[in-house]
């Protein structure tokens with residue numbers, strides 16, 4: 001599904017990574033690990049096409065993502081470290097907004113059921129800014145239950161989640177992988193025993 005070819009990224013005169021190669025197949029999950037500042041987020045943003053590498057290319061289904069970026073974007077769900085949730089809107093309004101922008105449709109009852117399932121019962125209609133960090137993360141992650149993108153790129157999705165939240169998210173990951181999806185993520189969570197298809201890429205901090 002995804003091929004990373006000879007990627008190099010330089011930031012502030014520091015080479016974060018050089019000639020990086022790897023691939024990710026349907027059904028596979030890859031965890032990018034490394035110390036703060038190693039370049040994990042920079043790598044995810046390049047693969048998502050939000051920024052350009054200094055060298056190298058990103059291929060999705062054997063095609064350079066720059067050739068048909070709109071096509072690639074339809075197959076991609078990116079959730080960044082900053083959740084992208086509008087603080088002024090309610091959880092329900094955030095989900096509705098996201099669905100509208102991406103052309104998805106979902107019944108009101110379905111969204112309320114889903115928010116309830118994600119532990120937000122009674123909090124669906126209050127501004128997100130009044131929710132806890134973990135609850136806000138749950139609002140951001142609702143998107144994983146409402147999309148048909150094949151490739152998920154997630155920057156620290158487990159941040160602020162409690163144990164139940166982590167377990168629920170891992171179960172959703174497994175469902176996505178079983179349905180032929182692929183996941184690329186950064187996390188400090190140990191996933192070794194959670195996914196049989198787990199691959200790990202360690203980025204060292206380069207001086």
Ligand SMILES: Nc1ncnc2c1ncn2[C@@H]1O[C@H](COP(=O)(O)OP(=O)(O)OP(=O)(O)O)[C@@H](O)[C@H]1O
Pocket residue numbers: 011012016034035036037038039040041042043
């Ligand atoms: N837009 C930018 N302009 C200049 N330098 C940047 C930019 N974005 C990131 N950097 C630098 O690149 C380096 C890697 O940052 P990045 O966010 O990719 O690291 P990370 O591995 O995700 O770190 P963390 O674990 O702390 O989230 C840092 O030294 C950072 O200062």
